[in-house]
Amino acid sequence: MPRELWITFVEFVRTFGALTLFLVELLIQVPRVFVRRFRLIVAQVYNAGSLSLVIIMVCGAFVGGVLALQGYANLTRFNAEDAVGIFAGFALIKELGPVITALLFAGRAGTALASEIGLMKATDQLSAMEMMAVDPIRRVVLPRFLGGVIAMPLLTAVFSMIGLLGAHMVGVMLLSIDVGAFWQQMQSTLDLRDVSEGILKSVVFGVIASLLAVWEGYNAIPTAEGVSRATTRTVVLTAIAVLITDFMITAWFLR
Amino acid sequence: MLRREMNAPRDNIVEIRDLHFSRGARKIFDGLNVDIKRGQVTAIMGPSGTGKTTLLRLITRQLRPDHGTIVVDGVDIANLNKAELYKLRKRFGMLFQNGALLTDLSVFENVAFPLREHTNLSNRLIRHVVLTKLHAVGLRGAADMMPGELSGGMARRVALARAMATDPDILIYDEPFVGLDPISMGVIVRLVRRMNDALGISSILVSHDVDEISTVSDCSYLLSDGKVAASGSPDELNRASSELVRQFMHGMADGPVAFHFAAPDYAEQLLGRDSE
Amino acid sequence: MKKTRTVELGAGLFALLGIGALFFLTTQATGGDDFAAKEVYTVQARFDNVGSLKPRAPVSMSGVTIGRVTKIEFDPDVLNAVVTMSIDKRYDRIPDDSDASILTAGLLGSQYVGLQAGGSDFYLEDGSEVLFTQSAVVLENLIGKFLVGNSGKDDDE
């Protein structure tokens, strides 16, 4: 039993190392690809970002709304319903915005990336590029990775903003919290440090989610089953990795 | 035949010596020796699963041999770094067995792809080249379609146009004739031959199609069991007396080449005696 | 070509919306960092007990935030807490006999330092110390006193 555990552990370390090397290989080529293949990156920002907007906005509005409901229901016991703004602002900007956006991103854009790259591999498209002396890392993988990395912080910001507006709608318009108190309290309590924590998280999550998606796709077993497994693994691994790093970043900011 | 034997080694565009390659426990090549002559059409034949596609991937270093050397135009490809390898690959044009068109680009853009990647040609010139190549395979009218809208045979013809787009020195065809109707087949066979002769390139052609191969190839290799079972001009092979060659050339199920992939005894398996 | 245009337009709109949202969050959802970029001067105050006062807590006068707590240390020689505060240079005429107390915003809110103006003609300046201070009210102590006070009353009756 310890032996199997040991093998699992070694395998985990190996995979982690391979993933790190893969990330380094990607990062080294970033400047070059950014200059030469800018249009491909733009197209991928469209795929990962613009096409995810609707789901992000709908989810953001409802998450904001439910925060206002929960905040109101609980804070009203302390006669502190004016603090719903603070509550929703903190929750959205520091936690729920980055985390939920990353999870939605994994489900919407990450799976698309993994299966697209996996299918390109399964149908020999990546080999064909190699044969045409075109590096698939530069032509296929990196633009998708960068598209995701660029899209994530923007999506997160949209999510949080729409979330706040949703909280405003429910809190102010439905529950009659004073509009001034709602925003004033939020503004006087939240500061740039809180917002930058949220932005930092979204950037890190963008790297994690995009990296795992392109990695799983690129290393998928080139069969229908292999691609479907890669897609599933993308979502699961991203969720785990995002939640773990979320904890670490939060702890780091509370130092 | 004498002429060929007198050729100096430099006249081999590809030389494969003592090639060994395994997929897991399965040995695919076991001491293979193959010469591809410059300026000729060389056919690679062999039963399904013998490793013809694998051989093409080894020649273009998409795979690396376990043992043995592969020399392309005087250069041992084992030691090339990535830049040198890509430089070499620009001299290859390869038609994949399933076409391998880039599914997010139109037919036109697929053929234009290697040109846009590696040349600074103006859009007008690219358009000219692409339409010429598409015309050669009879698909100029399909330029604006997406790969998903093509039939299998059409996709392979587009892939052929793409392989020819940069006018490579060495053209590699993995089963170009599968799924073509007799008319396109005739056109493509002649195209392969004409490209080879008019442009002075070398061609490597994998096919099962014994009749078509007889009409286009200068020299054929018949692979079996990880080795070359027979080689020579189509005539020579046709006249060969070896059981194996006769079986393959004349399409008989029984003979030295097992039609069946290695498997447990048929009767025993049907009776459910193997453990599953 | 037409498709490329749509894609690029879509990506551009998305980027603008995202940047707009970032702008919204940094300006509308926060009060901004009031003192980060401005000129400040530093004063100190000693408290017997700072309660749960934290660095970055506001320093306010008449309810207006005029500075922030930058550092809270324990002085082992005098055995009390030294609170260092940065105060906006604009408010440079705070009498040096003003007193500082640690107050709580709301019932369960966070703690902050409140300055109560004195009557002196001399003002606090960089490096000066606020001499009159009032420690934080620690809830546990308050409850303790309350209980003791109550039981005392019980005894009387």
Ligand SMILES: Nc1ncnc2c1ncn2[C@@H]1O[C@H](COP(=O)(O)OP(=O)(O)OP(=O)(O)O)[C@@H](O)[C@H]1O
């Ligand atoms: N990725 C792979 N992993 C493991 N085994 C493989 C892989 N690709 C091919 N093989 C095995 O290698 C052998 C040779 O495959 P290859 O594709 O080269 O055959 P082929 O001669 O081209 O056959 P066909 O004429 O059917 O295309 C097959 O037995 C196959 O099972």
Ligand SMILES: [Mg+2]
């Ligand atoms: Mg094959």
